[in-house]
Amino acid sequence: MEPSAQPTAWIDNGPKGPLAIQGSLSIGRSSSNELVLEDRKASRNHAMIHEQGDAEFFIVDLGSSNGTYVAGKRVVQPTRLTDGVEIQIGETHLTFRQPVVQDSSFFEESGSGTLMDVRMVRSWLLLADLQGSTRLSQEMPAEELARLTGRWFSECRQVIERHGGAVNKFLGDGFLAYWPATRTDLDLLIQGLLALKQLQASSAVAFRIVLHQGSVILGGGPTMGEENLSGPEVNFTFRIEKLAGGLNCAAMMSAAARTHLDGRLVTTSLGQYPVSGFPGTPEFFVF
Numbered sequence: 001m002e003p004s005a006q007p008t009a010w011i012d013n014g015p016k017g018p019l020a021i022q023g024s025l026s027i028g029r030s031s032s033n034e035l036v037l038e039d040r041k042a043s044r045n046h047a048m049i050h051e052q053g054d055a056e057f058f059i060v061d062l063g064s065s066n067g068t069y070v071a072g073k074r075v076v077q078p079t080r081l082t083d084g085v086e087i088q089i090g091e092t093h094l095t096f097r098q099p100v101v102q103d104s105s106f107f108e109e110s111g112s113g114t115l116m117d118v119r120m121v122r123s124w125l126l127l128a129d130l131q132g133s134t135r136l137s138q139e140m141p142a143e144e145l146a147r148l149t150g151r152w153f154s155e156c157r158q159v160i161e162r163h164g165g166a167v168n169k170f171l172g173d174g175f176l177a178y179w180p181a182t183r184t185d186l187d188l189l190i191q192g193l194l195a196l197k198q199l200q201a202s203s204a205v206a207f208r209i210v211l212h213q214g215s216v217i218l219g220g221g222p223t224m225g226e227e228n229l230s231g232p233e234v235n236f237t238f239r240i241e242k243l244a245g246g247l248n249c250a251a252m253m254s255a256a257a258r259t260h261l262d263g264r265l266v267t268t269s270l271g272q273y274p275v276s277g278f279p280g281t282p283e284f285f286v287f
Contacts, residue, residue, distance in 0.1 A: 008055050011035060011087075012095040021057065025049040027089060028062075041066050041090030045154065049081065049096075052169045053228055057081045057098065060170055063151030066090055067143060076137070076146045078153075078170035118219035122181040123229070124189060124211065124257070125237045126165070128156060128196075129174035129245070131206040148205050149173070155199055156207075163192025168229055174207075176237070178229060181213060181260070190265050193287070200250060210244050211253040211287070212237045213260050232278075239275045240284065247273075255283045 010018040011025065019025070019035055026033040028046035037046070043064040050058050058078040061068040068075040069088040081087075081096040088094075130136075130152070136145055156175070157167050165179040179189055196209055214233030236254070244252040249270065258267055267285040274281050 008100075009051070009057050009081075009096065009098040011049075012097055014093075018097070021049055021051060023051050028064075037089060037092050039090040039092045042092065046089055047075070050078075050167070050170060055098070057096070058170050059087065059096075060153055061146055061150035062154040063147050063149075064089075065147070067146055074142055074146055076142055076149060077133075077172045118217060120215050120231075121218040122213065122215045123218070123233075124165070124179040124181055124184060124213050125216070125229075125234065126160070126177045126179075126196075126209060126211050127174065127237050127241045128177070128207055128209045129171075129241055131208055131245075133173035136205070152203060152205050152207065155203070156196065159192060159195045159199060163195065164188050165192060174241075176229065176234075178216075180218075186262070186264065190261065193265065197251060197287075206250075208241070208244055208249070209251050210237065210241045211257045212240065213254070213257045236275065236278060239277065243273055243275060243284070249286060251287050253285050253287055255285070258285050 010020045026048050027035045029042050030044040046064045047068045048060050060078045061075045083098045160177045167177045169176045216229050217231040267287045270284045272281040272283045
């Protein structure tokens with residue numbers, strides 16, 4: 001690989017050479033992965049490396065049987081990778097390379113001084129969070145917790161992608177996903193929400209979901225999974241997730257989300273509550 005052709009980050013795959021990471025990189029024994037491992041101790045869909053934000057790369061174990069290790073430590077939650085760190089999957093040793101950290105400025109300027117690929121987009125925002133993750137880490141062996149949380153991340157991601165959305169950012173014990181409202185089939189979105197509700201009922205770990213819709217600043221990459229999301233509506237989504245936790249509500253949505261669902265999903269008013277940093281006392285709904 002010539003220096004001028006080097007991507008932001010890649011995996012040093014020993015004698016097979018470097019493999020660039022473009023947005024995300026799936027790893028496992030299955031031939032459907034970008035990085036296919038001929039390793040009997042690797043699961044078919046073992047792990048994923050995901051780029052999020054300003055050239056930050058996280059590895060997520062997808063509920064594998066034998067675990068994923070970074071610098072000798074088992075991955076329990078999404079773990080940020082740094083240049084030169086070793087990743088072990090089964091009997092396979094890989095090295096993550098990111099020798100040059102890109103400019104972290106969200107508003108990147110082109111040579112002409114104009115903003116590049118940054119725009120306001122009305123989007124559906126879904127935030128999911130494991131409940132009682134601190135307690136689980138104290139009560140459960142790390143290996144079992146890693147398998148459970150990895151399986152949960154994997155199942156949620158499959159549901160979201162199957163229904164037209166994308167996981168934009170992993171957040172330790174949760175994730176932020178989104179659907180651009182102008183390109184989203186409303187019926188497909190609702191089917192995805194119902195599928196997540198079904199997963200809540202059957203999952204070995206309890207988790208909470210909140211839904212909001214609003215205009216967000218979107219930019220930073222050519223595909224959904226690589227782009228940054230920011231702005232007051234994103235902040236509002238994080239604040240209402242905390243509110244949902246305080247109210248012990250497993251599935252909550254904002255009034256804006258309910259309005260744009262056009263009555264196609266059954267909801268019940270939860271009441272009006274203040275949201276820190278935002279005016280008024282907006283109404284929220286259980287779904």
